Amino acid sequence: MVLNFKMWAGLIQNFxxxxxxxxxxxxxxxxxxxxxxxxxxxxxxxxPKDSVDSIMxxxxxxQFILSDQEGSDKIVMDDRVQVVAxxxxxxxxxxxxxxxxxxxxxxRKIVVIADLNPLPKVLTYRPEKAAPxxxxxxxxxxxxxxxxxxxxxxxxxxIGATYVDAAGGGCSQPALAHSQNDWVSTLAEVRxxxxxxxxxxxxxxxxxIKHPMDTGLADGIPAFYVEDLVVKTPSGQRLGRLEIHxxxxxxxxxxxxxxxxxxxxxxxxxxxxNEGNLIKVSxxxxxxxxxxxx
Amino acid sequence: xxxxxxxxxxxxASSLAMPILPAYAETFQYDLKAVRxxxxxxxxxxxxxxxxxxxGGDIVNIAxxxxxxxxxxxxxxxxxxxxxALKKLIKQTTGKEVVRVYNTHFHPDHCLGNQVFKTQxxxxxxxxxxxxxxxxxxxxxxxxxxxxxxxxxTELTIPGIPITFSSEKFGEHRFELLPMQGHxxxxxAILDHTTGVLYAGDLCFxxxxxxxxxxxxxxxxxxxxxxxxxxxxxxxxxxxxVDSTDxxxxxxxxxxxxxxxxxxxxxxxxxxxxxxxQMSVPPEFKSIDVIKDEIERSVAHLYPGLEEKLLxxxxxxxG
Ligand SMILES: [Zn+2]
Numbered sequence: 377m378v379l380n381f382k383m384w385a386g387l388i389q390n391f392x393x394x395x396x397x398x399x400x401x402x403x404x405x406x407x408x409x410x411x412x413x414x415x416x417x418x419x420x421x422x423x424p425k426d427s428v429d430s431i432m433x434x435x436x437x438x439q440f441i442l443s444d445q446e447g448s449d450k451i452v453m454d455d456r457v458q459v460v461a462x463x464x465x466x467x468x469x470x471x472x473x474x475x476x477x478x479x480x481x482x483x484r485k486i487v488v489i490a491d492l493n494p495l496p497k498v499l500t501y502r503p504e505k506a507a508p509x510x511x512x513x514x515x516x517x518x519x520x521x522x523x524x525x526x527x528x529x530x531x532x533x534x535i536g537a538t539y540v541d542a543a544g545g546g547c548s549q550p551a552l553a554h555s556q557n558d559w560v561s562t563l564a565e566v567r568x569x570x571x572x573x574x575x576x577x578x579x580x581x582x583x584x585i586k587h588p589m590d591t592g593l594a595d596g597i598p599a600f601y602v603e604d605l606v607v608k609t610p611s612g613q614r615l616g617r618l619e620i621h622x623x624x625x626x627x628x629x630x631x632x633x634x635x636x637x638x639x640x641x642x643x644x645x646x647x648x649x650n651e652g653n654l655i656k657v658s659x660x661x662x663x664x665x666x667x668x669x670x
Numbered sequence: 671x672x673x674x675x676x677x678x679x680x681x682x683a684s685s686l687a688m689p690i691l692p693a694y695a696e697t698f699q700y701d702l703k704a705v706r707x708x709x710x711x712x713x714x715x716x717x718x719x720x721x722x723x724x725x726g727g728d729i730v731n732i733a734x735x736x737x738x739x740x741x742x743x744x745x746x747x748x749x750x751x752x753x754x755a756l757k758k759l760i761k762q763t764t765g766k767e768v769v770r771v772y773n774t775h776f777h778p779d780h781c782l783g784n785q786v787f788k789t790q791x792x793x794x795x796x797x798x799x800x801x802x803x804x805x806x807x808x809x810x811x812x813x814x815x816x817x818x819x820x821x822x823x824t825e826l827t828i829p830g831i832p833i834t835f836s837s838e839k840f841g842e843h844r845f846e847l848l849p850m851q852g853h854x855x856x857x858x859a860i861l862d863h864t865t866g867v868l869y870a871g872d873l874c875f876x877x878x879x880x881x882x883x884x885x886x887x888x889x890x891x892x893x894x895x896x897x898x899x900x901x902x903x904x905x906x907x908x909x910x911x912v913d914s915t916d917x918x919x920x921x922x923x924x925x926x927x928x929x930x931x932x933x934x935x936x937x938x939x940x941x942x943x944x945x946x947x948q949m950s951v952p953p954e955f956k957s958i959d960v961i962k963d964e965i966e967r968s969v970a971h972l973y974p975g976l977e978e979k980l981l982x983x984x985x986x987x988x989g
Contacts (some may be wrong), residue, residue, distance in 0.1 A: 460944055466883075466970035472943035511942035543812050564987025567978065571940040580940040584977055585987075629977060631942045647987075657985030 427453045428537045430521040432491040440489050440497060441525050441533055448531035456480055457526050457536025465542035469515045470625045475501075475524040475536070476509040482529025483508035492520035493623050494593060500619040506607070507578040507633035513625040515591075516542050562586045564653055568645065570636070570661040578633040579661065581607065583645060585629075591622040602628055602655070605647035609640050610658075618647075636661050698820050700728050700747075700755040704763045707904060707912050708865035710736045710843070712763055714756065718878035718910060718959040721779070726820035727752065727813060730779040731908055733869055734760050735862060737841030740769030744860060744869050745908075746783030748813060750824040753783030769840060772847075773829055774871030774908065775854045776801035777881075778809035784827035793831035793838075795849050797856035802828055833858065848900065852890025853880075853908075859897060866903030873897060876910030876918035877957045879964035880925055882971045887930050894923045925955060929965065933972055937980045943973050 426433035442449060456479025465471045477483050486508060488498040494517055501510055508526070516522075523537035568583040585602060592599030601622050607615040615634035636643065640661060647655040704712040714732040721727050727748030735742045741764050746753050760768065771787045773794040774780055781802060784792055794802075806826040814821045837846045848859040853872045860869040872881070873893050897905075898919050907918040936946035947966045955961055 462944075462947075462966060462970075466967045470970065470974065472970075474942060474944050511944065513943070543815055562986075566984050566986065567981035568984045569940065569981050582940055582942070582977075582981060584981055627974070627978075629974065631940075645984075649987075653987055655985075655987035657987075659984050 424451055424453045424535075426521075426537070427535070428521045428523070428539050430491045430523075430537070432496075432521075436489055436491050436496065436523070440487060441535075444487070444527075446484065446531075447527045447533050450531070451525075451533045451535060454480070454526075454534035454536060457524050457534050459522055459524050459536045459538045461522055461538050461540050463539075463541060465516065465519075465540050468517075468542040470513050471516060471522075471540055471542070472511065472513050473522055474509070474511045474631075477524065477526040477534070477536075478507060478509055480508065480526050480528050480534050484527045484529060486510070487525040487527070488512075488522070489525065490514060490516055490520045490522050490623055493517050495591060495622045497621045498522075498623045499621055501632075502617040503633075504614050504616055505635045506616040507635075509633055511631035513629055514623045515589075515625050516540065516623070518542060559586075559588065563588075564649070564655050566645065566655060566657045568657070568659040570643065570659055572636055572661050572663050574663055577635060579636045581632045581634055581643070581659065583630050583632075583659070584627055585647075585655065586627055587649065589622065589624055589626045589628060593622075600649065600651060602647055602649045605630075605645065605655070607632060607634050608644045608646070609636075610642060610644060615643065698726065698751060698822075700726060700752050702728070702752075702755050702759050704734075704759055705912075707906065708862075708867050711862065711865050711867055712736070713906055713912065714759065715911065716779075716909060720960055720963060721748070721813065721816040723816075723818050723820070727779055727817050729909065731906060731910070732756060733867075733906055734764070734768075735840075735843055735865075736764035736766055737769075737843045739841040741766050742840055742843065742845065743768055743771045743787070745774055745780040745871070746771060746787065748779045748782050749817065749821050750783065750785055751820060751822070753786035756783055757786050770838065771829075772833075772858060772860060773798055773802075774858045774860070774869070775856060776805065776809075777854065777872065777883075778806075778813050780871070780908070781806070782810060782813065782821075782824055782826065784829070785825050787827075789827060789830040791831075792827070792829035793833050794829040795856040795858050796832040796834070798854075798858070799829055799832055801854065801856065802826065848896075850893040850896065852886055852888075852893040853882075854884040855886070857893065859893075859900070861900060861902060866901075868897065868900060868902035868905045870897060870905050870907050870918065872908035873922070874905055874907035874910075874913070874918035875922050875925075876907045876913055877921070878909040878959045879961040880922050881964060882926075882968045885926075885971065887926055887972070890926060891923065894919050921958070925958065928952070928955070929968055930972070933969065933976050934980065937973070937976050943969050946973060 423437050458476040460474040475486055477486055486501045489496050490498055498514055519541040521537050521539050526534040565586040570579050570581050572579040587602050590597050590600040602620050605618040616632050642658045642660045644658050702714050707713050712734050716729040716731055717725050719725055719729050733744040741760055747756055771792040776798045810826050833847055842864055844863040846861040850857045850859055857871055857873050905913040905918050932949045947969045951961055
C-alpha cells in the first residue's frame with residue numbers, strides 16, 4: 377500500500393468525518409491511516425520550513441494545499457511570490473493585501489490563506505488571461521500569517537507569506553452594513569473602472585461590490601458572501617476567475633490585471649453570492665492614451 | 671476582553687518583556703510636568719509619538735486651570751496610572767480640588783484617565799458619551815495590547831454630564847463650550863474667555879501628524895475655519911506645542927487637504943490601498959512627526975470611502 381502525503385492528508389480528513397459521523401468503517405480507516413503513515417507516508421517533516429514560522433503551517437499545507445487534486449505534492453518556499461500587507465493592521469476588518477506571482481511561469485492559480493483565521497481560506501484566483509497578481513482586502517480574527525500558494529504549470533506549489541499583527545475580533549464582528557438601515561437597497565451595487573494603455577500588456581481593473589460578506593461567525597448572522605466572480609470578454613472568453621471566501625472584507629474591493637486586446641471595448645463581470653443573488657455588469661475598457669487620441 | 675484574560679495576557683507579556691525595558695518603564699510611572707501658559711493655566715504636553723510600551727501612551731496634551739472654585743481639567747490621558755499621576759500633579763501645582771473635567775472627544779488617549787475623577791464632575795458632548803459607550807471597551811482593549819502593563823487597572827469611565835449648555839463659569843474663569851465636528855463626530859473646543867486660551871482638542875495638531883480614524887474631512891475643514899474666527903490669544907492643540915500664531919490651524923488644514931488630494935489622485939489613477947500609502951512627503955511637512963505612519967493609517971481610514979465616491983457605478987446585481 378502506497379500512501380503519498382496527499383492521500384494521507386485526505387485520510388485524516390476522512391478520519392475526522394468518520395469520527396463525527398460515527399461510521400462503522402471507522403476502524404478500517406483508522407487502521408489504513410496508521411499503516412499508511414508507518415510504511416510510506418510522507419511525514420510533515422518533509423514539508424519545507426515555513427518562511428513565517430507559522431504554528432499552523434503543517435495543517436494549512438495538509439488541508440488546503442496537499443489535498444488539492446490539481447497540484448502535486450511538491451511545495452517550495454519561493455521569494456518570487458510576494459505577499460504585501462501592512463505589518464500592523466490599522467483596521468482588522470479591512471487589511472489591504474497585494475499578491476504578486478509574476479516571477480512564476482504559467483501560473484494556474486493563486487490560493488490565499490490566512491492561517492489563524494477561524495475560516496482560513498481567503499480566495500482562489502485563476503489568472504487565465506491576466507497577470508498573476510491581485511489586490512484585495514481581508515478581515516482577520518487575530519494577528520496571522522497571510523500566505524499565497526501559487527500553482528505553476530508543472531503542478532509545483534510556490535509559497536510566499538507575510539505576517540500581519542492585529543488587535544482581534546475581525547471575523548466575528550458584524551459587518552458595518554448591519555448598522556445601516558438601507559443596506560439591502562444597495563446590495564450588490566458594483567463600481568468599477570479599467571485603466572488601459574496600449575503601452576502595457578495588462579490593464580488594471582478595480583472593482584468594488586456592496587456586500588456585507590458575513591462570515592457566519594457573528595452572533596445570529598448567517599454566512600452571506602459573494603462566492604465567485606468571473607471577468608470575461610464580450611464574446612465570452614474568460615480572463616480571470618475568482619473563488620471568494622468569507623474572510624474577504626465587507627464590500628469586496630479588488631484589483632485585477634486582465635489582458636484586454638484589440639477592439640474589445642468592455643469586459644463583463646459576473647458573479648454570485650452564496651444565496652444565489654447574481655451580479656452581471658459590463659465595465660467600459662476604453663484605451664487611455666494621448667497618442668491614440670490624435 | 672474580560673479582566674481575567676487581560677491579566678493572563680499581561681502577565682505573559684511582562685515576564686518576557688521585562689529584561690529589555692528601560693528602568694522608567696519597569697515602574698510604569700509617568701513623568702508629567704506642568705507648564706504655565708497663562709494666568710492660572712497649566713498644560714502637560716505629551717510626546718509627539720504613537721502609543722508604545724516605552725511611552726505608556728504619554729502622547730496627549732492635557733490642560734488644567736486653577737480657578738477660585740477649584741480646578742478645571744481638560745482631558746485625562748490614556749490610563750488609570752496616567753490619571754493618578756495627573757491628579758497628583760494638579761494637587762502639587764494648585765493645591766486645589768478638581769471641580770470639573772472635560773473630555774474633548776472620545777479617543778482613548780483623552781478619556782481613559784477618567785476613572786480617578788468623579789463621574790459627576792466629568793462633562794462631554796452627548797455624542798462623545800454615546801461613542802464611548804459603544805467603542806470605549808474596544809479602545810481600552812486596543813490600548814492594553816499596545817501599552818501592556820501601563821494599562822493595568824484601567825477601566826472605562828463614562829462622563830456623567832452631557833454638555834447641552836454653551837458655557838460654564840468657575841470662579842473668575844468663563845469657559846465657552848464650542849461643539850464642533852470633523853476629527854470625530856463630536857469635538858469640543860473650549861475657549862477660556864478670561865485668558866484667551868483656546869483649547870482645541872484634536873481639531874488641531876502641531877508638528878505631530880493628525881489622526882483620522884473617525885474623521886470627516888469636509889467637516890474638519892469647517893471646524894478649522896470657525897476656530898480661526900473664534901477670538902483667541904493662544905491655541906492649545908490636542909497634540910504638539912502651545913501655539914500663539916495659529917500655525918496649528920494652518921498646518922492641520924494644509925496637511926489634511928494635501929492628504930485628501932493625494933488619496934483622491936490615487937483612486938483616480940487606479941492605485942490600491944498599499945500603493946496609495948507610498949506617497950512621498952513634501953518638504954513643508956518635514957517638521958511633522960510620525961507622518962509616514964499616520965499616512966498609512968489614514969489610507970486605511972479614508973480610502974474605502976473615497977473609492978465608493980469616485981469609482982464609477984456600473985450596475986447592480988439582482989440582490
Ligand atoms: Zn483624537
